Amino acid sequence: MKITEVSPFILHVPVTGNQIADSTHTISHWGVVGARIVSEDGLEGFGFAGTHAHLPGDQLIASCIRDAHAPLLLGEDARDRRRLWLKLARHPALQWIGRAGVTTLSLAAIDIALWDLNAKAAGVPLWKLLGGQVRDKVRAYNTDIGWLSIDDEALVRGAQRAVEDGFTGIKIKVGSTVDRDLRRLAAVRKAIGSSVTLAVDGNGKWSLADCLRFCRGAQEHDVFWFEEPLWYDDVAGHAELARASSIPVALGEQLYTADAFSEFIAQRAIHWVQPDVTRLGGITETWQVCEMAHGFRLPVAPHAGEMSQVHVHLNYAHPACEVLEYIPWIAHCFTDPARVEDGFFVLPSLPGAGTTPTQEAWAQYRQPCA
Ligand SMILES: O=C(NO)[C@H](O)[C@H](O)[C@H](O)CO
Numbered sequence: 001m002k003i004t005e006v007s008p009f010i011l012h013v014p015v016t017g018n019q020i021a022d023s024t025h026t027i028s029h030w031g032v033v034g035a036r037i038v039s040e041d042g043l044e045g046f047g048f049a050g051t052h053a054h055l056p057g058d059q060l061i062a063s064c065i066r067d068a069h070a071p072l073l074l075g076e077d078a079r080d081r082r083r084l085w086l087k088l089a090r091h092p093a094l095q096w097i098g099r100a101g102v103t104t105l106s107l108a109a110i111d112i113a114l115w116d117l118n119a120k121a122a123g124v125p126l127w128k129l130l131g132g133q134v135r136d137k138v139r140a141y142n143t144d145i146g147w148l149s150i151d152d153e154a155l156v157r158g159a160q161r162a163v164e165d166g167f168t169g170i171k172i173k174v175g176s177t178v179d180r181d182l183r184r185l186a187a188v189r190k191a192i193g194s195s196v197t198l199a200v201d202g203n204g205k206w207s208l209a210d211c212l213r214f215c216r217g218a219q220e221h222d223v224f225w226f227e228e229p230l231w232y233d234d235v236a237g238h239a240e241l242a243r244a245s246s247i248p249v250a251l252g253e254q255l256y257t258a259d260a261f262s263e264f265i266a267q268r269a270i271h272w273v274q275p276d277v278t279r280l281g282g283i284t285e286t287w288q289v290c291e292m293a294h295g296f297r298l299p300v301a302p303h304a305g306e307m308s309q310v311h312v313h314l315n316y317a318h319p320a321c322e323v324l325e326y327i328p329w330i331a332h333c334f335t336d337p338a339r340v341e342d343g344f345f346v347l348p349s350l351p352g353a354g355t356t357p358t359q360e361a362w363a364q365y366r367q368p369c370a
């Protein structure tokens with residue numbers, strides 16, 4: 001399967017209600033910055049990384065795909081996914097300018113496109129190529145009703161509606177003030193009852209002191225996990241919080257390497273492992289992180305944010321993956337949209353990684369790659 005063409009693309013897709021906010025980010029669109037890879041027999045593979053639709057930043061990633069990574073791929077055999085991942089990730093001149101960041105997001109788009117191409121060539125969905133279905137169902141938890149940009153009353157109504165729609169898990173954003181967020185947490189827990197799992201996500205905003213105070217006040221509400229409570233790289237702080245509180249710590253959407261995960265695991269600073277194919281340079285490295293978590297018997301909840309199209313395959317194929325975030329912003333852009341029915345993700349059926357854009361999305365959301 002000789003690679004004959006590698007080209008970037010950028011789509012900007014509106015988020016729910018045209019604006020969402022967490023403690024750190026307020027966005028109107030999700031950026032789908034991708035790579036299209038064509039093999040000599042005419043097969044097309046698509047992959048993409050997720051961004052906040054900041055066009056100059058997206059064009060940096062697109063340029064890395066086109067000008068830095070593509071020349072390393074042309075003429076190579078698309079089946080050699082692991083060798084090609086290492087060739088690009090460890091290319092001396094590119095490793096020199098960044099083992100984490102733009103080069104990683106570019107590599108993610110390419111790695112996912114290679115997996116998509118291989119799954120299509122084999123005529124199977126990605127989960128089959130990854131080794132087959134290891135679970136009957138993948139439980140979803142709904143984050144799209146829990147944004148900090150949603151007022152207190154609408155937050156409660158949205159959580160109730162999600163439960164009525166069949167979700168058995170909810171996640172709400174925290175990171176405004178501890179007092180306000182504790183009030184919101186109590187109101188949502190009261191509204192959804194005790195059988196629905198309720199997680200919180202701080203997106204790295206608070207200090208350790210704020211997190212400790214929040215966890216004391218949240219004790220009575222059976223919080224399923226506290227996601228990204230502290231700054232993304234603060235291993236010691238997360239380890240201290242994990243020791244001081246009974247609320248499980250979840251993190252990973254901002255970690256770029258398997259080494260970063262092994263540090264958090266070694267320091268007992270993490271209970272739920274949340275890899276993201278965007279941040280880890282694709283499926284190849286994300287699978288390694290799932291294997292590492294499994295070795296330490298830590299459950300995995302891949303970060304959707306919005307990579308559900310690919311992560312639903314991971315969740316069906318890896319034994320450590322126990323649950324998946326539901327954020328529905330871009331599913332409609334793909335020929336095999338990730339879908340939730342009665343609170344569970346539907347098993348993908350079409351060949352590929354679920355990353356093939358529809359003609360409509362291509363026409364409606366395409367941005368200039370420069
Ligand atoms: O943290 C998350 N999920 O767990 C969400 O992905 C982020 O809040 C959104 O992408 C906005 O940056």
Ligand SMILES: [Mg+2]
Binds near residue numbers: 201203227228253
């Ligand atoms: Mg998060």
